Structures are given as structure tokens and as C-alpha cells.
Amino acid sequence: MEQQLDLSKSFDNKEAVIMQNIDEDEIFPPEKNNNMFCTKKIEGHKKTKKGLIKMRSLDFAKESPIHGKSLRHARSLSSHFLINIDEMMSDGDNEKGAHISKTSSGKMGIFSYDRSSIISSSISGDVPLENSQKNSCSWRRIQIEPTLRIRLKFQDVKYTVAQKGVENSDAEKCILQGVSGSACPGEILALMGPSGGGKTTLLKLLSGKVKNDSGMITYNDQPYNKSLKQRIGFVLQDDVVFPHLTVKETLIYAALLRLPNTLSKEQKKERAIRVINELGLERCQDTIIGGAFVRGISGGERKRVCIGNEILLNPSLLFLDEPTSGLDSTTALLIVQMLHYIARAGMTVVMTIHQPSSRLFSRFDKLILLGQGNSLYFGKASEAMLYFSSVGCSPLIAMNPAEFLIDLANGNITDKSIPSDLDNKFLPGPSPSDVHEYFVGAYESRVTNIDKIKLLNHCLIEEDPEVQSWPNSRDSGATWCQQFSMLFTRGLKERCHEYFSSLRITQVIATAIIVGLLWWHSDTSSPKRVSDQAGLLFFISVFWAFFPLFTVIFTFPQERAMLVKERSVNMYKLSAYFIARITTDLLLDLVLPVKFLVIVYFMVGLKLTFTAFSLTLLTILLSIIAAQGLGLAIGAGFMDVKKATTFASVILMTFMLSGGFFVQEVPAFMSWVRYISINYHTYRLLLKIQYNSLTSSKHGKGIESSGVEVGAVLVMVVGYRMLAYFLLRKMKLRTT
Numbered sequence: 247m248e249q250q251l252d253l254s255k256s257f258d259n260k261e262a263v264i265m266q267n268i269d270e271d272e273i274f275p276p277e278k279n280n281n282m283f284c285t286k287k288i289e290g291h292k293k294t295k296k297g298l299i300k301m302r303s304l305d306f307a308k309e310s311p312i313h314g315k316s317l318r319h320a321r322s323l324s325s326h327f328l329i330n331i332d333e334m335m336s337d338g339d340n341e342k343g344a345h346i347s348k349t350s351s352g353k354m355g356i357f358s359y360d361r362s363s364i365i366s367s368s369i370s371g372d373v374p375l376e377n378s379q380k381n382s383c384s385w386r387r388i389q390i391e392p393t394l395r396i397r398l399k400f401q402d403v404k405y406t407v408a409q410k411g412v413e414n415s416d417a418e419k420c421i422l423q424g425v426s427g428s429a430c431p432g433e434i435l436a437l438m439g440p441s442g443g444g445k446t447t448l449l450k451l452l453s454g455k456v457k458n459d460s461g462m463i464t465y466n467d468q469p470y471n472k473s474l475k476q477r478i479g480f481v482l483q484d485d486v487v488f489p490h491l492t493v494k495e496t497l498i499y500a501a502l503l504r505l506p507n508t509l510s511k512e513q514k515k516e517r518a519i520r521v522i523n524e525l526g527l528e529r530c531q532d533t534i535i536g537g538a539f540v541r542g543i544s545g546g547e548r549k550r551v552c553i554g555n556e557i558l559l560n561p562s563l564l565f566l567d568e569p570t571s572g573l574d575s576t577t578a579l580l581i582v583q584m585l586h587y588i589a590r591a592g593m594t595v596v597m598t599i600h601q602p603s604s605r606l607f608s609r610f611d612k613l614i615l616l617g618q619g620n621s622l623y624f625g626k627a628s629e630a631m632l633y634f635s636s637v638g639c640s641p642l643i644a645m646n647p648a649e650f651l652i653d654l655a656n657g658n659i660t661d662k663s664i665p666s667d668l669d670n671k672f673l674p675g676p677s678p679s680d681v682h683e684y685f686v687g688a689y690e691s692r693v694t695n696i697d698k699i700k701l702l703n704h705c706l707i708e709e710d711p712e713v714q715s716w717p718n719s720r721d722s723g724a725t726w727c728q729q730f731s732m733l734f735t736r737g738l739k740e741r742c743h744e745y746f747s748s749l750r751i752t753q754v755i756a757t758a759i760i761v762g763l764l765w766w767h768s769d770t771s772s773p774k775r776v777s778d779q780a781g782l783l784f785f786i787s788v789f790w791a792f793f794p795l796f797t798v799i800f801t802f803p804q805e806r807a808m809l810v811k812e813r814s815v816n817m818y819k820l821s822a823y824f825i826a827r828i829t830t831d832l833l834l835d836l837v838l839p840v841k842f843l844v845i846v847y848f849m850v851g852l853k854l855t856f857t858a859f860s861l862t863l864l865t866i867l868l869s870i871i872a873a874q875g876l877g878l879a880i881g882a883g884f885m886d887v888k889k890a891t892t893f894a895s896v897i898l899m900t901f902m903l904s905g906g907f908f909v910q911e912v913p914a915f916m917s918w919v920r921y922i923s924i925n926y927h928t929y930r931l932l933l934k935i936q937y938n939s940l941t942s943s944k945h946g947k948g949i950e951s952s953g954v955e956v957g958a959v960l961v962m963v964v965g966y967r968m969l970a971y972f973l974l975r976k977m978k979l980r981t982t
């Protein structure tokens with residue numbers, strides 16, 4: 247069958263298209279041809295391993311006026327095809343042949359690259375011209391420095407978990423039932439299958455995050471060891487990034503924290519900028535990432551940032567869990583195209599995917615089709631359809647190969663021919679589980695052991711001696727102090743939005759004004775008025791315990807995913823993170839209380855001396871620091887926002903009630919509670935500052951011994967933080 251290779255600009259700039267039987271006039275209508283589109287036509291032939299290919303080059307005038315429907319049609323067509331040829335031109339001749347053979351397979355119903363589908367998707371504007379051109383060009387620049395090339399091999403991998411919540415406590419669920427495969431440097435291995443098929447579990451096992459029960463997983467024929475940790479990049483299904491940092495900040499901080507100290511700070515930053523350029527993120531580098539409540543970059547860009555985070559370190563193995571989930575087909579294709587280039591730069595790429603489009607499917611080198619934890623196919627992705635056809639199952643209508651394979655893994659045989667032994671054996675027809683069993687059996691029996699061994703061992707790695715001599719371990723080069731300073735500045739950037747949000751400022755200022763108006767120019771002229779003022783001081787002590795506590799209580803539960811991810815690759819020491827975190831919170835939480843007190847103090851007419859004002863401010867700040875410690879400890883203890891806030895409200899209510907304002911005479915068996923109450927100590931300190939001369943009044947009992955209160959709050963400041971750190975360490979152990 248004759249193939250036509252049509253170059254839409256020139257052979258030299260490598261922007262060309264593959265077409266099948268599309269008339270030139272159809273793409274470039276005559277009136278538009280005359281209207282400066284096609285200015286030069288070259289025809290020729292090119293010899294490839296797959297045979298002789300007829301080639302045509304059409305030169306265009308560059309600045310064409312855009313008007314009319316057919317003109318837009320022509321533009322979108324050429325942009326669509328650019329992607330295909332971009333791939334062809336980036337690879338060797340062998341690949342070109344392979345690609346063309348895949349395209350020609352479309353005629354056999356294997357790949358549905360038929361003309362109508364191409365044209366309709368182009369017309370619908372599937373790939374905007376500017377973007378596809380820009381992105382395909384920028385991704386072609388991916389030139390990762392040499393990395394240790396790792397061949398991944400796994401045989402008969404099994405994984406079982408204990409089933410919780412079933413009567414028989416020994417019940418186990420078999421998630422993977424002997425899966426084998428391999429992936430070589432330069433390849434993309436796709437793990438495909440229906441939801442719950444075991445893809446993520448297999449990915450975690452292969453990346454060393456989870457230990458397999460039985461079977462063998464090797465990396466260049468060696469079992470997993472800790473030094474591999476730094477050679478493995480893992481992109482999670484849910485993006486774990488700080489929403490308020492820009493793309494550039496995110497990658498620069500990652501580079502500063504993760505790259506070894508043999509590189510200078512400037513070199514690390516340069517590396518981050520290079521990754522930004524390689525991934526085509528220049529346009530959005532100064533935009534914040536965004537999240538659920540704040541708009542930022544697009545989903546595809548965010549995914550690229552996550553991939554950039556990993557390729558910064560130039561890993562040998564890159565694992566990605568559903569990198570295209572939630573993305574439209576065009577963005578998904580661009581992401582996989584990018585992974586294709588990353589793989590070609592020498593990495594071994596393994597990814598899970600649910601239901602790729604046919605264009606996306608064609609980018610995979612190898613495929614494992616999983617169904618209920620069983621391997622239904624392992625081999626070249628391009629041969630999957632042939633394999634299923636050889637076991638008697640083919641699509642009866644034109645079908646996306648990925649859709650066909652997922653259907654089979656689900657036991658769905660609608661619109662497919664089925665083998666006669668399956669059809670005859672089960673009447674009125676086979677159930678999904680019969681179909682599943684048939685294909686599991688077919689894979690076991692038809693793919694002989696020799697075939698399997700051939701597939702597992704097909705690549706030999708010629709190692710670059712320079713790379714082989716690299717040290718095995720590439721632990722974070724940053725010193726403790728560098729880690730602290732980077733985490734501190736990153737924390738300040740990330741959290742200042744939250745601390746100084748207009749809502750928060752309004753909340754504090756509005757409360758201050760209301761309090762000022764309610765206690766307007768209060769005095770101590772009568773016991774009743776003293777009691778009123780004591781009420782104000784008590785309110786201040788409660789407010790500045792609740793407010794900071796409920797701000798920091800979310801810290802660790804919210805940052806848990808990030809913490810686990812970053813700690814799992816030894817990005818920094820837990821102590822550096824913890825100290826940086828509490829220092830940031832401390833600084834950020836000290837601004838609003840000052841504003842609050844300046845408003846309240848003078849409105850309500852408290853003791854007008856500099857000493858009294860300064861001591862009141864210091865007392866409030868001390869209370870805030872203690873409350874922050876308690877909030878951090880509760881957050882770290884529960885690691886769950888709902889549980890933590892429920893527990894915190896009970897604790898704070900107890901502290902408030904035992905704080906000495908509501909109840910003076912507490913029963914002896916409950917009197918100890920006041921000593922652990924932050925409110926009790928701060929309230930007493932505030933009273934002492936204001937009414938030093940009134941020690942014999944209603945609140946005077948024992949009030950002069952301020953050293954005890956200060957000491958008690960200081961113990962809480964340190965104690966709660968130590969508790970938080972201890973709980974955080976335990977959390978780390980639980981999650982690895």
C-alpha cells in the first residue's frame with residue numbers, strides 16, 4: 247500500500263505530516279492555493295525499511311491572511327499532523343518505519359487513524375495550531391544529561407493484603423497474581439486495565455514503595471536497595487504541590503533542596519530554569535500553581551510541573567500514576583508525547599493509564615494489560631491487537647485499540663468476534679468472568695515461556711563508563727542550615743497569603759473594633775466596672791488562644807501528603823522542616839495581635855503606660871506561641887482535620903472554663919485542670935499587669951507571683967512543640 251508523506255513547510259525544518267489518501271485539494275482548496283498558501287511543491291521518494299515512501303513538500307507563504315472557513319480548516323489540519331511527524335523526525339529511521347507501519351495498520355482495523363477521524367478532530371479544534379507548534383518544538387529540546395540506565399525486570403510478582411472488616415480475620419485479598427514484564431531505558435511501559443485491576447499497586451511495587459510478597463523485581467539484575475531511591479522518580483496521581491507558589495518558585499525550591507551540593511546555588515537554579523524550558527512552561531512560570539480554592543495554572547501544566555519536579559534529579563526510572571487523568575485528550579497526548587521524549591533521552595518510563603485515546607496508545611512501547619490482578623497481555627503495545635486476534639478476538643467495528651483492550655479486561659465482548667470454544671462452551675453466552683478466565687488461560691498457555699523470557703531479556707545496556715562511575719547515593723546535598731533557610735522562605739511565601747488574607751485581617755480588625763466599642767473607655771471606679779474590665783482581659787486571653795490554635799491545627803494534616811512525598815526522597819531532615827515551620831508560623835502570627843491590641847488598648851482605656859502596654863502585648867504573644875504549640879501537637883496527633891478540630895474545641899472549652907473567670911472555687915479533684923490551661927495563666931498575667939495595686943480585690947488571690955505563670959506558659963511553649971515533633975516522627979514511621 248502506498249503511503250504519502252506530506253511536508254507542510256520543508257524537509258529541513260521538520261514540520262511535516264503523515265497522510266493517507268487525502269487529496270491535496272481537499273486540504274488546501276484551489277481558491278486558497280491561488281491565494282498564496284501553496285507556493286512550491288516538491289515530490290520525491292524515500293527508502294525506509296518498510297519500503298518506498300512517496301514524499302511531497304508544499305512550501306507556503308508565511309504571512310497568510312486568515313479569513314474564511316476553508317482556510318481555518320487547512321490551518322487546523324496541518325497543526326494536527328505536526329505532532330505525528332514531530333515524533334517521526336525526532337527518532338531514528340527505524341522508528342519512522344515503525345510509525346508508518348502503525349499508521350498503515352489503521353487500514354486493518356488495528357489503529358483507527360482513518361481520514362474522517364483525523365479531519366473531524368482537527369476541525370473541532372482539537373489541537374490549537376500555536377500551542378501544538380510551540381509545545382512540540384519546546385519539548386524537542388529535552389536533553390537530559392547522561393543518567394545510569396536501568397533495566398527493570400519483574401517476574402511472577404504477587405501481592406496480597408489482609409482484608410479488614412470481614413468476619414474471618416485471616417481473610418486475604420489477592421491483588422496481583424503473578425505479573426511479569428520488563429522495561430528498558432528509552433521505553434515507555436504502560437500498565438493498562440480497568441479500575442481496580444491492580445495498576446497502582448503494581449506501580450508502587452515496581453518503584454520500591456511497597457514490598458512484594460513473592461516474585462522477583464530487579465533493577466539491572468540487582469534487587470531493590472536504598473541507593474536506588476534517588477534514581478527513582480514517582481509522580482503521584484494527585485498532584486502534590488503548594489498552591490500559592492509559582493511554577494518557577496516550585497521548581498527552584500525543589501532544585502535547591504534536592505540537587506547535590508556539588509552544584510552551586512546558581513547552577514541549581516539554572517537547572518530548574520532549563521527544566522521549565524524543556525517542559526514548555528515558560529509562559530506560565532510566574533503564575534501560581536493554584537488549587538481547589540485559588541485559580542492557577544491549568545491541569546496539564548500542573549502535571550508537567552509535577553513531572554518537572556521529578557526529572558530535575560535526572561532519575562533513571564520514572565513512574566507515573568495516571569498522569570493523564572482528568573485531562574482532555576489533547577493535553578493528555580501532549581503529556582505522553584513529552585514522556586516519550588523523556589524516555590528517549592535514556593530514562594525508563596513506567597506509567598499507569600485508564601483509557602488512552604488511540605493516538606496516545608501509539609506512543610507506548612510496551613504494554614501490560616491487567617484484569618483483576620492477572621496479566622492478560624505483556625508485550626509490544628503495537629502487537630497487542632495482533633495477539634488478541636491470534637486468540638480469536640478482534641473488533642467487529644472500527645475501534646480505538648485501548649477501548650478494545652479495556653473491554654476485554656472487563657470481560658465485555660460486545661462488538662467483538664469471540665473464539666468459538668468460548669462461544670460454544672457457555673450458552674446463551676459467556677459471562678464477563680468466563681471471558682476473563684479465558685484470556686488469563688490463553689495468555690498462560692499461548693505465550694510460551696521462551697517468548698516470555700525473550701521479552702524479559704530483550705535489551706542489553708551499554709553503559710557509559712562516566713555514568714557508571716557515579717556515586718550510588720545521591721542524597722540531598724543541602725546542609726541542615728540551608729534546608730532550614732529554604733524551607734523557611736518557602737513557608738513564608740506559601741503561607742503569607744493565608745495569614746494576611748483580607749478575610750483574616752477583617753476578622754481581627756472587626757473583632758477589635760467591636761470589643762473597643764463594647765468596653766469603650768472602661769475604668770476601675772467601682773467593683774462592677776473592675777469586673778467588666780476583667781471580663782475584657784479574659785476575653786482577650788481566650789481569643790488569642792483560640793485564634794492561633796485553629797490556624798495552625800490544619801498545618802500537618804494539610805501538608806501531610808507533601809511531607810511524606812518530600813521526606814520519602816530524603817529532600818530534607820524532619821527537624822529542619824519542623825523548626826522552619828514553627829518559625830514561619832511564629833513570625834506570621836505576631837503581626838495581627840499587635841494591630842488588635844493597638845486598637846483595643848486605647849479604645850477601652852486600659853492602663854496608659856508604656857510598660858503596661860508592652861507587658862500586655864508580650865503576654866498575648868506568649869499565649870499565642872503556646873496555643874500554636876498545642877495546635878501543632880493536636881494536628882500532628884490526629885493528622886485528620888475533622889478529628890483534630892473536634893478534639894481541640896473540647897480542650898479549649900475545658901481550658902476556658904477552668905481559666906478562673908467563670909468559676910472561682912473549683913472542686914479539689916478538678917482544680918489541677920487550671921494549671922494546664924493556657925487561659926488561666928495568661929488571664930492572671932493580664933490581671934497583674936493592669937491591677938498590680940488591686941491585689942487584695944476579688945481577683946487578687948496569689949496574683950503577685952507572676953513568675954509561676956510565665957514559667958508555666960514557657961513550659962507549654964516548649965512542651966507542646968516537643969510533643970508535636972514526637973508525633974510527627976511517629977507519623978513518618980506509619981506512612982513508610
Ligand SMILES: Nc1ncnc2c1ncn2[C@@H]1O[C@H](COP(=O)(O)OP(=O)(O)OP(=O)(O)O)[C@@H](O)[C@H]1O
Nearest residue numbers: 407419421439440441442443444445446447448600
Ligand atoms: N491496602 C489495601 N487494602 C485492601 N484492598 C486494597 C489495598 N490496596 C489495593 N486494594 C484493592 O486492590 C485492588 C487494586 O487496587 P489498585 O489501586 O492497584 O487498582 P487500580 O487498577 O490502580 O485502580 P484505579 O484505576 O481505579 O486507580 C482494588 O480493588 C483495591 O480496592
